[in-house]
Amino acid sequence: MRPDGLDARHRHPRVTAVAPRPARAPAPRPAAGRRALPASVLALAAAPAALLALLAVPAAAAQFVPVPSVVIYPGDVIRDGMLTEMQMPDDFAGRSAAVLDRGSLVNKTSRRTLLPNLPIPRNAIGEPKVVSLNAMVRIVYAEGGLTISTYGSALQAGAVGDVIPVRNLESGLTVAGTIGGDGAVHVASNGGPG
Template sequence: MMFRRKTGMTAARAFAAGACLLTFASAGMAEEAMGRAVIPISIIYPGETIVASKLDIVEVTNPNLKGDYAHEEGQVVGMIAKKTVLPGHVIYVSDLREPFAVQRGSQVQLRVRIGNLVITAKGSPLEDAAIGDFIRVRNLDSGIIVSGTVMQDGAVEVAAK
């Protein structure tokens, strides 16, 4: 078993845990040093937004468990799964992505900055994208396809040629 759920301890469990802790501490491998991990309590499918009600935090008891797995709920809540995550398995941060800021086919504002001059137009993204992604967008007035960066406010800042 790689981890166990945190539950209330009886006196016998506390004594046994203390004895184990002393043994591990002398070897430099105390359970506390291994930390915690976030696991799902039900299947999370690709494209699904992760919510706190589907998560549990457990103690890691396997010293061989390595990698970029999530240690706190804040690392995964609101993120989108790129792969299926099974109940009882750790959630790797690399298997998550930020939600899309713009959706393909929706309407966004295009902005072109030339010095102090700002020109705006309406456009339609040709792909889904997160903040900071470089995407192609069709200008709805002219039909011309331009490329730009998705900004924090959901607008696309068109790249100058």
């Protein structure tokens, strides 16, 4: 050993003593019969509260926006009881593509999963489907005073006003037509939308 404290073979200072670790406060113990929650779960539980704190604004500079109160799945018809109102900043309408009117959501269908307490994007809702895939539908051809009606199989689901392909059950030909309010598919003379 050299006088400068370095070991000649290894060229590093010789450790003579280890400093004690500072004492840590003991972790809180759960009540008898319960398991402690991991810190990651506690952090996730605090996240919605932090988000709501960011969205909280004074009442004078706020508007109310409809949001789901429950999870709404794709294809579900949105009912009034599935919605609640959430306070948003006054400029929310200008910087958002969310639906702002509760009445425009009721009796519409969801195109994707809508989560509770989150604004509903305009492109996430649509008209209810009146024709489902492979459903038997009435095909109507009308021109002048002539009306021809037959049945076919819908090759696509659709709402009123949508153009869908339909296979004629008698001839096997596929035609495209517009779904009417009566649920029938109306075909134009050229086989296109009518």
